[in-house]
Amino acid sequence: MTTGIAIRHYTGDQAPALRPLLLDVYTEIYADAARTDPFASPDRFAEGLDHWTARPGWSCVIGYDNDQPVGYAYGAPLPPGSRWWGGLLTDVPADTITENGTRTYAFSELMVREPWRKTGTARRLHDTLLTHRPEQRATLLVDQDHPKVHALYQSWGWTTLGDLRPRLPDAPLFHAMLLGLPLAP
Numbered sequence: 001m002t003t004g005i006a007i008r009h010y011t012g013d014q015a016p017a018l019r020p021l022l023l024d025v026y027t028e029i030y031a032d033a034a035r036t037d038p039f040a041s042p043d044r045f046a047e048g049l050d051h052w053t054a055r056p057g058w059s060c061v062i063g064y065d066n067d068q069p070v071g072y073a074y075g076a077p078l079p080p081g082s083r084w085w086g087g088l089l090t091d092v093p094a095d096t097i098t099e100n101g102t103r104t105y106a107f108s109e110l111m112v113r114e115p116w117r118k119t120g121t122a123r124r125l126h127d128t129l130l131t132h133r134p135e136q137r138a139t140l141l142v143d144q145d146h147p148k149v150h151a152l153y154q155s156w157g158w159t160t161l162g163d164l165r166p167r168l169p170d171a172p173l174f175h176a177m178l179l180g181l182p183l184a185p
Contacts, residue, residue, distance in 0.1 A: 005070055005121055007128045010060040015053035018060065021069055022049060029111050039170040052076055052108050061129045063112075063121055071112030073125040077135060078104045083167070084139065088176060090162020105133050105181065107140040126156065131183045138181055141166070141174035150175055 010018055026045050033040035052058055052074065060074035078084050078099040084106055085097040107130065112122045130138055141164060142150045154160075157179055164176040 005063045005065055005116070005119075005124065007061050007063050007124060009128075010062065012053055012055070012058040015058065015060070018062070019049065019053070021062070022060075022072060022074075025069055025072065025111060025113060028113060037170070039168070039172060044170075048108075055079070059129065061125055063116070063125055065116065069113070070116040070121055071110075071125055073107070073110040073129040075106045075108040075129065075138070075140075077101060078106050078139070082106075085164070085176075087165045087167050087171070088162060089164060089173075090176075092162060096161070102134070103136050105130070105135040105138045107138045107179075122152075123156065127183060130179070130181065133181050133183075135181050138179045140177050140179075142177060144173045144175055150177075153177055 023042065023046055026049075027034075027042045030040045030042070030045070034042060038044065055076035056079075058074065058076040060072060062072040063070040079101050080099055082099045082104075084099075084104075088097065107126075110122060110126055112125070139161075140153065140158070142153060144150070144163070150160075154177075158177040159179070161176045161178050164174045165171055166174070
């Protein structure tokens with residue numbers, strides 16, 4: 001595991017200053033996918049980023065190796081009446097997807113730049129973002145075309161709730177996953 005990575009915490013009021021860095025890292029990581037997949041375009045990501053950073057409770061962690069950003073993770077609590085579950089294709093009890101604004105933290109993004117992959121950095125970012133969350137649980141979406149990523153999250157304790165296709169143009173089919181909180185520090 002990489003120990004020389006410093007992880008810094010950020011909140012929504014810092015999002016405008018972070019936006020260029022977050023977009024640059026995304027554009028680097030998804031350059032190949034963006035050539036053929038409209039859902040992976042930097043413009044689409046920028047729209048989603050702006051949506052997320054405007055949410056109450058948005059939080060972010062960024063890992064740095066000296067002054068180099070190595071990756072980040074961010075998310076926000078789901079508000080009452082959240083559209084997050086709107087594309088759920090699996091039947092689940094209604095109370096499973098009822099949000100009150102403090103029940104579920106949506107773990108929206110986790111990305112690590114190539115030189116720092118397979119070093120434990122992704123897990124450190126994940127754990128650092130989620131360890132002190134006050135919500136009961138976290139949720140995330142994993143593209144079903146990425147079974148290794150799905151297996152990785154399962155190895156970290158996430159369970160699959162069902163299939164979900166966001167109501168967004170060109171959206172892929174995802175596994176909707178849940179993780180009980182709080183994480184042990």
